Amino acid sequence: MEPKTNRPIRRALVSVYDKTGLEALALAFADAGTEVVSTGSTARKLRELGVRVTEVAQVTGFPESLGGRVKTLDPHIHAGILADMTDAKQSEELRGLGIEPYDMVVVNLYPFTNTVRAGASEADIIEKIDIGGPAMVRAAAKNSASVAVITDPEDYRLAAQRIESGRGLTLEERRWLASKAFATTAAYDAAIAEWTGGHWTRPNSVDDACGNEETTGQAQTGPSAAQVEPTGSSPSPQPNNSEQPDGQTFPHTFTHTWQRTRVLRYGENPHQRACLYADTLDRNGFAHAEQLHGKPMSYNNYVDADAAWRAVWDFAPGIAVAVCKHNNPCGVAVGDSVAQAHLKAHRCDPMSAYGGVIAANSTVTLEMAQNVRPIFTEVIVAPDYEPEALRLLEAKKKNLRILRVPRRPNTATQFRQIDGGLLVQSTDRIDAPGDDPANWQLVSGEAADETTMRDLAFAWRAIRCVKSNAILLAHDQATVGIGMGQVNRVDSCHLAVERANTLDDGRDRARGSVAASDAFFPFADGAEALIDAGVRAIVQPGGSIRDQEVIDAAQAHGTTMYLTHTRHFFH
Structure with missing residues (x-):
């Protein structure tokens, strides 16, 4: 029945x-x-x-x-x-x-x-x-x-x-x-x-007639947060104060939709379930990457590869390669060719590069593929591949996940889920006034020569993709030591120096390098650790109540130091 x-x-x-x-x-x-x-x-x-x-x-x-x-x-x-x-x-x-x-x-x-x-x-x-x-x-x-x-x-x-x-x-x-x-x-x-x-935004005539209702908390029809372009940063490491009312940048109701495109084997750990959702209005972003070869992507593969993909585009139009592991770079470099950039990036930390992710912002050449071939790599992502390079990687590396993404990252908004809610912010990019070396303030030592300034500019761009607290040492537009994710800045300084001096057959790579810090030095001890290691120039945001102590330490050694008045925390 x-x-x-x-x-x-x-x-x-x-x-x-x-x-x-x-x-x-x-x-x-x-x-x-x-x-x-x-x-x-x-x-x-x-x-x-x-x-x-x-x-x-x-x-x-x-x-x-x-x-x-x-x-x-x-x-x-x-x-x-x-x-x-x-x-x-x-x-x-x-x-x-x-x-x-x-x-x-x-x-x-x-x-x-x-x-x-x-x-x-x-x-x-x-x-x-x-x-x-x-x-x-x-x-x-x-x-x-x-x-x-x-x-x-x-x-x-x-x-x-x-x-x-x-x-x-x-x-x-x-x-x-x-x-x-x-x-x-x-x-x-x-x-x-x-x-x-994103296309039908609030006209000025509404503000002229009714005033800025957003500031009173009333309902409004601002653009979706997912479509808003970044509003820029203030000239000092302070909270972003956009000229627009917050309601116009971030509407009272956040609406967005994603479509499930792939169920993954598991999440960060085998006991966690996971899948990939893709933006329904986008077809060229990283989530839509074309997989040309290799095993299915895992949750951690996506996280690491996305981090590497973002990192290399901070250097465009220069040719750059990043090697990432656990959502942190273990090497970033700019080169005259993609093969050269890869070798320089890999040399920073060859041990950590084992089982890592490689991203390039230029077509992968046969020469680069030959260099990658002996290195155990989980994922490689690039805008394209020379046919010979692709054939070599496919033939010699059965499990290597090869991704092709035709477009550079352009997500204007980032968000992070917290229990019961969502945090939303404009994407951190190298586009604030303090990211331009022309706007840096020289506070110690002699003005950097052309070569030193080029390395400082490289280090400042590279620091954006390093988890805070972040200290990065660079030479010849390549990282040579990275200290990341420590709960105090002086530990990150010591870690960056240690890695610089122990990961390349014991060469003293810290001496003569330049350093970048993603936020100010709260005490002079961090800067002193870098100076004692032989760092010749430092770029940092400034903004500490003890800035003068840090500057005095640099002046005592004749070390060049610049303040950017912009920071790049990455939590």
Whole structure:
């Protein structure tokens, strides 16, 4: 005996943009003699598949109009979807109106995100904002007591089985499908809100007429945070004070949508579950990387490779390579060629590079591939590969994950989940006034010569990708020692010096190098540790109440020191 919650599918409404997989439903409809009501191109497709179809216009008594903008927005359709047939009063009222109920609604929506990703015009994008489809989906999902709603072609097989058997779907099944349907419309509207928020921003005329409502906490319609360009940094290491009200930069409601693209074997550890979601309005970002070879990517592979990918683009248009491990660089370098940059980056810390990730911001050449071949590497990511380089890596490194990403990172906003909420900030880039060496303040020693200044500028760019507290030693536009992630800055200084002097056959690489610090020295001891190791020049933000003590220590040794008045914390 069937459960009482089952409702056979005697009448169905079908309106789908994507006709993929419709054959399974058509066969079930035809075999079961299900009455099918449909729209335009869907009706034609179903007839081709042998289904007897009633056009929506025959039900509504009103033709499709306004170029297809109005098809199903009619009480004769929506009353049939929304009537709760388990309620005797609603059932009787529907009969009195002469309207037949629907047992199933099958809808998929206009391809809004695909249209955006294809670079379509604004007018074409607007036409792909579905109105009738979401209305039908939400109506059917609300009325899951009576109606089964199908929005995912993956569920056509289930629907077909239930139609052919005459059993229909249980209430639990209808509710599950309704939950999927609400998720579909929520993601659809979020994508539209994100796109419109990035393109239809608050005009100055609103501020002129009404004032800045954002500052009072009232509702507003600012751009989606995911679309906002960075607002820049203040000239000192203080909190960012944008000229825009915060409400215009970060709207009161954060809307964004991602689509699951890959289930991963596990997360950071084997007992954690994980998957990859990709931005629905983007098709060229790192999350959409094309994997050309190797084992499937893991959670940790994605984290490390994304960090390396961001690091190398801080040096564009220069040719740069970064080697990363556990979300930290173990070597970064700029070179005249990508092969040279890789050798310099690898030389910084060959031990840590074992099992690491390599990123290049230039096409990987055969020469670089030959250098990479003997090194155990988990992932390599680049904009492209010479055919000979790709063939060599594929032939000699069976498990190496080879990724191709055609576009540099351009995410304008970063966020981090905390328990019960989300932290959102503009992406840290090398674009603040203090990132330009021309704006640096010389506070000790002689002005750096051209070679020293080039290395200082390199070190300052490289420090952005190092976890705080961060100290980086560089020579010849390559890292030679990195101290990262320590809970006090002096430990990071000692670690950077130790690595510089122990990881390349014991050579004293600290002597004659330059140093960068991602934030100020709270005491003179950190700077003194670098100076005692032979560092010839230091660049740091400044801003400590003990700045003068640090400067005095540098002056006592004649060490060149610059203040940037910009910091690059990376937690």
